[in-house]
Amino acid sequence: MIDQIEIERFLIKSFEDAKLSNDEKYSLKSLLESLKSQEEMFSYTRNKAFDIFREAQDDEENIFIRSTNWLEKVIKTIDSARNQNVVKASSAFFSPGKSCAKAIIDCIYQAKHSIDICVFTISDNQISDAILKAHKSGIAIRIISDNDKANDMGSDVYQLTEQGVPVRLDQSPHHMHHKFALFDSQFDQQVLLNGSFNWTRSASMKNEENITLLHDKNLISAFATTFENLWGECK
Secondary structure, three states, X not given: OHHHHHHHHHHHHXXXXXXXXXXXXXXXXXXXXXXXXXXXXXXXXXXXXXXXXXXXXXXXXXXXXXXXXXXXXXXXXXXXXXXXXXXXXXXXXXXXXXXXXHHHXXXXXXXXXXXXXXXXXXXXXXXXXXXXXXXXXXXXEEEEEEOOHHHOOOOOHHHHHHOOOOEEEEOOOOOOOOEEEEEOOOOOOOEEEEOOOOEOHHHHHOOOEEEEEEOXXXXXXXXXXXXXXXXXXXX
């Protein structure tokens, strides 16, 4: 992949003196912000920097302090570039259009610890792919969905279950019609995503829908309690 090769070359070159100069920090930040699939490339850059750091420790005993300083600056630069795309609190998004689905995907990629999803249905493959990537990266994910909608053609619920994502389905004769998600609800960077938007392609392409993002701790607590209650009731 061209982007990965370019990043690896940059990191190796900048590591030659075990320093990351201000010019190099600016160049790395500009490079990261210019790439497509930014969240994947942020992770790749971070992992590659650690690889270079670890390999260097076998070559020279006194390089540890200098290379640690280089690694610290690289990680801070990645975080700085990533923060340019952080979804802000108390934001509103509307469909038709891509903004609602993008807000969901951005929140998924920005989660650091946990994601609790409580939605009527999931059939947008881009959203499902983001959930699966987050799950594979170690983010603790739980999903509650409606048992009837899980059987719809195009539903991704069972696919996510087969990939090891914890999923529970509503067992009542009525619909589990919520559409909300909690990101890192037990940690500092708490986000509540809520609104009418169904996690489907038709919701993006055709429907008049909305999503709001909130950091209000009281609201997050209320929704977290509702999630836990439903999690206990569903199977």
